[in-house]
Amino acid sequence: MKQKMDYQHELSGKIALVTGGTKGAGKAIAERLKNAGAKVIITARNHPESPDEDLYFIPANLSKPEDAGKVAAEVFEKYGKLDILVNNLGGSETPGGGFAVLTNMDWEQTIQTNLLAPVRVDKAFLPQMLEKGSGVIIHIASIQGKLPLYDSTLPYAAAKAGLINYSKGLSKEVSPKGVRVLTVSPGWIMTDASKRMMERISESAGISIDAATQSVMDALGGIPGGRPAHPEEIAELVGFLVSPRAGYLTGTEYVIDGGTVPTI
Template sequence: MEQQFSFNDELQGKIALVTGGTKGAGKAIADRLSQAGATVIITARNQPEEANKRLYFISADLSTAEGTQKVVSEVLNRFSKLDILVNNLGGSETPGGGFKALTDQDWINTFQANLLAPVRLDRGFAPGMIERGTGVIIHIASIQGKLPLYDATLPYAAAKAGLINYSKSLSNEISPKGVRVLTVSPGWIMTTAANRMMERIAESSNTSVEQAAQSVMDALGGIPIGRPAKPEEVAELVGFLVSPRAGYLTGTEYVIDGGTIPTI
């Protein structure tokens, strides 16, 4: 029997935006914040597979400057403010095979989605948070920022390392003005996107999907807890960090990886 939580409407009256909020961890985070009483906006290029009247959807390609500006404008025009920004959008669509298999465009596309999208959204929403003296910005990074998988996701790992560094720097600048900035770095999360990545690795290396998954596990050094994370487990951490219960937390990276990273 799963444990039940009471969120007590702790985010009542808050406006939250979750990027990449239609699938995987993003969907779980959006649902978690909505359960806590927030009005939740989600963005993605494509419509959610399942309609949810509690979530306000904006279709946008956040890998472009035009897409991020569309989201900033629509949120502020419709809701007048934003209290919580969860920069969850991210992923890797580059081929396996190491550095020689990667083109300039592979690097550019990966950095646009994983680093520049959150930078642009922060630039759009943080000034309003600073003006009101309150707000929370979450950057969803990855343990690959410290534990890169060179054969499969080198640009993604580099982009997430940049995001972690940027997040800390942003926190130092705007936390004194009332806006908390935090980084969440998950390990392997069992999502549809993760399954697709295994298929790409298998195709490029001429192996099975199971062998590709095992190669990722081996490259990570194993997961001591014995399994990938569930999207809901990442969402629960984010739900706590954006809540008033975490009011003294800022400028910190929270790793949720089942013990994958082998150092302290």
């Protein structure tokens, strides 16, 4: 008879790092790993609005090349190792208006944050994972890697497509050496920032919050699931993927979008 696994303690003894872990899906992921027994470190440019003494915070701007090494040095000094790396940091701040309004700086900053930052963080921690022959790396990408929105987030979409491709390539190199690499590509997530955006749309268009939400879903081509994701749903998928239950999974992209992407 198979022994039932205690999911609440399945990450006990593990050290985990979640980049961009102070809000949104990153915060939910950090809390999910903590609740499974891991010691969790989070990074972000700004301190958490509601600090959690059980989440060790390292201030860092990982779009700057030097900060990845600084984070790694502090993690190794305090904990001596890293078992789980969730590259969640990402986002887009480019203006609307399509290709013509995008500057070189828009492209460079977006690619630094969404592609090169996770590459550098991986590089800082992978040697130690390979030396001990174990570890899990999760790259949080986006359905925009396959379904780009050209009006305001084309650089973001291109960077996430690059991240998906890089993640697959990296998995082929390091999985035979004991390190699993996976990609999670969410669709629209109803974070606090998304809620504020719905309020702005509602106010400017003179429509209800529900109508504003529906207008965004329509712009995405519809969400068959009928709503955006909750951050905790993304976190639950990540919590499974980094666990021993997912020990045979590597090199794969997991789309969690309520059915938004209309193709296989």
